Amino acid sequence: MSKLLHANFARLKQDTFFWIGTVFMIVLGILIPVTQYFEMKKYEWYTATLTNGFFIYVVFMAILSAVFCSLFTGTEYSDGTMRNKLITGHSRIDIYLANLIVSAAAVFILCFAYILAYLCSGIPLFGFFPKESLPVILGFMGCSFVLSVAITAICTAVAMLCQTKANTAVICILGIFILIFFGAYTDSQLGMPEYYDTYFMGDDGEASDAAPIPNPGYLRGTKREVFEFIHDFLPGNQVVQLSAMSATHLWKMSLYSALIAVSSTGLGVCLFWREDIK
Amino acid sequence: MEYVLTANALGKSYRHFQALNNLSMHIPKGAIYGFVGKNGSGKTTLIRLICGLQKPTAGSYTLYGIPNTEKEIQKTRGRIGAVVETPSLYLNMTAEDNLKEQYRILGIPSFQGIPGLLKLVGLENTGKKKARHFSLGMRQRLGIAIALCGSPDFLVLDEPINGLDPQGIIEIRELILKLNKERQITVLISSHILDELSRLATHYGFIDHGHIVKEISAAELENASRKCIRLEVSDIKTFARVAESLKLEYSVLSATHADVFTKITATGLIVPLAQEGCEVISVQEHDESLESYYVKLLGGNQYEQTFTC
Incomplete structure (x- = not known):
């Protein structure tokens, strides 16, 4: 396995998309605090801190992870180099895990590129995070890293089992967008108010409060519980919650992500073990 | 081994x-x-x-x-x-x-x-x-x-x-x-x-x-490859008649070409043909190639029957 890791990391160093992705995350990390700072200067009512926009990277991490895994692992099939590893006697489990580890490491590097760039440009403009919010920030960051492993594990499984690079790219990229859009939909459904405030206009022309009207679209009972579970469980929903810093069940979400990572890797290894390689 | x-x-x-x-x-x-x-x-x-x-x-x-x-x-x-x-x-x-x-x-x-x-x-x-x-x-x-x-x-x-x-x-x-x-x-x-x-x-x-x-x-x-003499003659029918009379194993390839598999000297073949008025234009020694062996082995029977008299 160490030989494969060594070979994969050497290939990562020469991977064009990885470097483009890293530069993109650095530029994003610099631009977000700078634009927020200028917004704050332009509109006096708008106040921003270092926390605003910090977790935007979770969305880009998910998308770049899908693109990176499909290209990095997909190349093994499109260029036929997967055969070189198998012919030389490496076990399929080692090949699978080496690809997963290197992909996860690459996604971590992309995240850290953003975080470092963000802090370097944001701290001089806004100062550091407030001391009391630091544990929360660290909790969100930890949760986002576990989530990145889960997304990488899913994309690696797709890339290892689908022997056509183009199909892998379509499945992974389309899949992650569908998951994120579904996350946004679930978030909006759960965020609906239970009651609408109502007002009535008196004879004297003045508006007065009336009894609130129940919202018919509000999710109640078992349906709400199912939606809440999905919202914490699915990676796309976690992306939405973490990027908006609205997550409340960080431990639960991290546990679900770990579960997804382990089960998708287990299933992927089993199926890859039986796969006929062309 | x-x-x-x-x-x-x-x-x-x-x-x-x-x-x-x-x-x-x-x-x-x-x-x-x-x-x-x-x-x-x-x-x-x-x-x-x-x-x-x-x-x-x-x-x-x-x-x-x-x-x-x-x-x-x-x-x-x-x-x-x-x-x-x-x-x-x-x-x-x-x-x-x-x-x-x-x-x-x-x-x-x-x-x-x-x-x-x-x-x-x-x-x-x-x-x-x-x-x-x-x-x-x-x-x-x-x-x-x-x-x-x-x-x-x-x-x-x-x-x-x-x-x-x-x-x-x-x-x-x-x-x-x-x-x-x-x-x-x-x-x-x-x-x-x-x-x-x-x-x-x-x-x-x-x-x-x-x-x-x-x-x-x-x-x-x-x-295993059969060696033969490949002849180019002016009259293939006369050749076939002479070959039959000499009890030769042969195969007609075209209107002018034939292979003779029986071991025979060139003179032993050319002289009787000349006597019957069949001119021998060329004579070549020919080895059976891997290709012909392959054709014979894997469905080449039809191919052979088409050209063998």
Whole structure:
């Protein structure tokens, strides 16, 4: 396995998309605090801190992870180099895990590129995070890293089992967008108010409060519980919650992500073990 | 005889398609084994099985005496170098980087052998040129160089000269012969180009419908091949009459050409023909080629009957 890791990391160093992705995350990390700072200067009512926009990277991490895994692992099939590893006697489990580890490491590097760039440009403009919010920030960051492993594990499984690079790219990229859009939909459904405030206009022309009207679209009972579970469980929903810093069940979400990572890797290894390689 | 690879009743099926059926083959150590068969006859499937890319659904095979069911087979595969179908190389890397990557995969710490390998396959001057800009022949040679990285004892080449220009074919042929003679590498080579294969192979295996029809050494093939005299005559009917009267075994090829298989002197044939007024335009000694042997073996009966009187 160490030989494969060594070979994969050497290939990562020469991977064009990885470097483009890293530069993109650095530029994003610099631009977000700078634009927020200028917004704050332009509109006096708008106040921003270092926390605003910090977790935007979770969305880009998910998308770049899908693109990176499909290209990095997909190349093994499109260029036929997967055969070189198998012919030389490496076990399929080692090949699978080496690809997963290197992909996860690459996604971590992309995240850290953003975080470092963000802090370097944001701290001089806004100062550091407030001391009391630091544990929360660290909790969100930890949760986002576990989530990145889960997304990488899913994309690696797709890339290892689908022997056509183009199909892998379509499945992974389309899949992650569908998951994120579904996350946004679930978030909006759960965020609906239970009651609408109502007002009535008196004879004297003045508006007065009336009894609130129940919202018919509000999710109640078992349906709400199912939606809440999905919202914490699915990676796309976690992306939405973490990027908006609205997550409340960080431990639960991290546990679900770990579960997804382990089960998708287990299933992927089993199926890859039986796969006929062309 | 010591065998590098033996296959015993090997089978491989994909859903409803039987790609290999009760296949048995034996590749002797030090041989250049020419693997001959039609498209879809199962050549590449067998190569995929022995390279560990796929698993057999029936039967077994041994590599250097190690059965494929043993765990040790994975380690034994380290003695194989292979180019299956297309050369497996990273297109965004140079020839040198591709070899370095393969060295890392094999766990070879020093890159000292790389310049020698590049020289061996004639790619020492490719510099920073990426593999995606290589010609087909260059890719094929780089594929062989990658296969040679771990100093294998057994080289498996699937259609290595497909699509190559004449110069490329000669270079690959010389490379294979060099590897076999100088490094004692056993080679399994599948090819459709029988004339080319006949210049290389020391042994042949003929496969049809996923089954080995015949295994034969080049020496045995030589002995089995029927030698004949090919005649060009002015009147084929007179020739046939004279040949019948001389009780010769012959085969009419066209209105002017015929093969005589019975051993006879040129004079013994030309004089009776001249007496009957049949002019002999040319006489050539003719050997049965690998191609005609292949045609005869794998459905060539119809072909022969068409031209034999």
